[in-house]
Amino acid sequence: xxxxxxxxxxxxxxxxxxxxxxxxxxxxxxxxxxxxxxxxxxxxxxxxxxxxxxxxxxxxxxxxxxxxxxxxxxxxxxxxxxxxxxxxxxxxxxxxxxxxxxxxxxxxxxxxxxxxxxxxxxxxxxxxxxxxxxxxxxxxxxxxxxxxxxxxxxxxxxxxxxxxxxxxxxxxxxxxxxxxxxxxxxxxxxxxxxxxxxxxxxxxxxxxxxxxxxxxxxxxxxxxxxxxxxxxxxxxxx
Numbered sequence: 001x002x003x004x005x006x007x008x009x010x011x012x013x014x015x016x017x018x019x020x021x022x023x024x025x026x027x028x029x030x031x032x033x034x035x036x037x038x039x040x041x042x043x044x045x046x047x048x049x050x051x052x053x054x055x056x057x058x059x060x061x062x063x064x065x066x067x068x069x070x071x072x073x074x075x076x077x078x079x080x081x082x083x084x085x086x087x088x089x090x091x092x093x094x095x096x097x098x099x100x101x102x103x104x105x106x107x108x109x110x111x112x113x114x115x116x117x118x119x120x121x122x123x124x125x126x127x128x129x130x131x132x133x134x135x136x137x138x139x140x141x142x143x144x145x146x147x148x149x150x151x152x153x154x155x156x157x158x159x160x161x162x163x164x165x166x167x168x169x170x171x172x173x174x175x176x177x178x179x180x181x182x183x184x185x186x187x188x189x190x191x192x193x194x195x196x197x198x199x200x201x202x203x204x205x206x207x208x209x210x211x212x213x214x215x216x217x218x219x220x221x222x223x224x225x226x227x228x229x230x231x232x233x234x235x236x237x238x
Contacts, residue, residue, distance in 0.1 A: 001026045001143050001238040003166065005205070006042040008230035010150070010172060011063040013038055014209040017232055019063035022147070022168065026140040029053040029118035033136065033147055040067040040074075042232075050080040053118050057086030058149025059133035065094040068104075075103035085109050085122075087132040109134060111156075125160035127151035129183050137161060143238045146199070150206065152185055161197045166238045168230075169193060171204035174215050187216035191223035205230035 002025040007018025018038025023046060024031045032043065032055045043049050049071055058064060068084075075082060081103060088108045089095045099106040109115075111126040111134050125135035127149050135149040137160060146164035148157070161167055171190030178186035185193070187204050194202035202224050207213065213229050220227035 001138075001140055001145060003145065003168070003236045003238060004046060005203075005230050005232055005234045005236070006046075007036050007039050008205045008207055008232050009063075009209060010036070010206040011061070012209070017209070018042055019066070020058075020206060021064075021067075023047075023052075024138065024145065026120045026138060027118065029120055031056055031117075031120070031138065034058055034064040034149070035066075035068050035071065036063045037066040040071050050075060050078055050082060052082065054083040054085060056122070056136050056138075057084060058127065058135060058147070059087060059129060059131055060089045060092035060095040061131065061150070062094070064150070065092075065098075068094055068098055072097070072101055072103045081105050083107070083117075085115075087134050089132045091131070123160070126154050126156045128154045135160065137164065145238055146197075148185070148190075148193075150184055152180065152182055153189065157193055158196050161193065161199070163198050163200075165200040166236060167194050167197065167199040167202050169202060169204055170206045171216065171220065172206045172208050172211070174211060175219055177211075186219070187227075188219040188223055191220035191227050194224045194227065199224075201236075202227045203230050203236065204228070 019036030021039030123137035127133040146161035169190035171187035
C-alpha cells in the first residue's frame, strides 16, 4: 500500500495547504480518506477524482468534508457516481447532501463492523468526537493502515489499532492545551497509542497552523521515538 498525504491541517489550512484528506493505494483500489478543504485540487493533481474506488469519511465536519459539495459538480458534469462510506449525521449539511445526491452512492457504517471492498478489508473503528465519528483499519496484502480520524481517548483504540504497520493519528494538541473534554488527542497521547499498539510507524496529523510543530514532535518522541508529523505531499510506503 501507499499513502499520499494530501491535506494535513485542521480545523483550517495553512497557506497553500489543505485540511484532512489522504489517498490510499491498496492493491488495485484507490481509497480517499476524508475530503476536506483543498483536497479536490490536490487529488486531481494525482488522479481523476471519479476514478477513486471509494471515499471513506470519518465524520462530516467541514475540515474533513468541505470539498465534497464541489466534487459533486464534477461528478454531475461527467454523469459519474462515487461510492461514499461514513457514519450517519443528519445534523450535517454535507452529510445530507451526500446521502441524497445521485452523484454519490452512500453506505452508512458503524464502529465495530467491517466490510470488503475491491479485495481490501476495511474495519470501522470507534472514535470520541462531538459528532458521530469513526476511524478505519484498512488491510491489504498482509499490511495494515490505521486511521484514527478525529478522536480523544477511547479504551477501544488500543485493540482497534493493534500492530498496524502505519498509524495515522489525530494529535492536534500539545499536552498543555489538552483535556479529557477536548475533541482531539494530544501529540503525546497519539504517540502513547502508537507505543501501546506496537505500531510499525506513526504519523501525527490534523495539525493546527497556530500550534508550533516542534513542540508536538518533541512531546510525541518522548513516547514513540520514531514519531513524525504529517507533511502534505509526502508519499509513505506501507
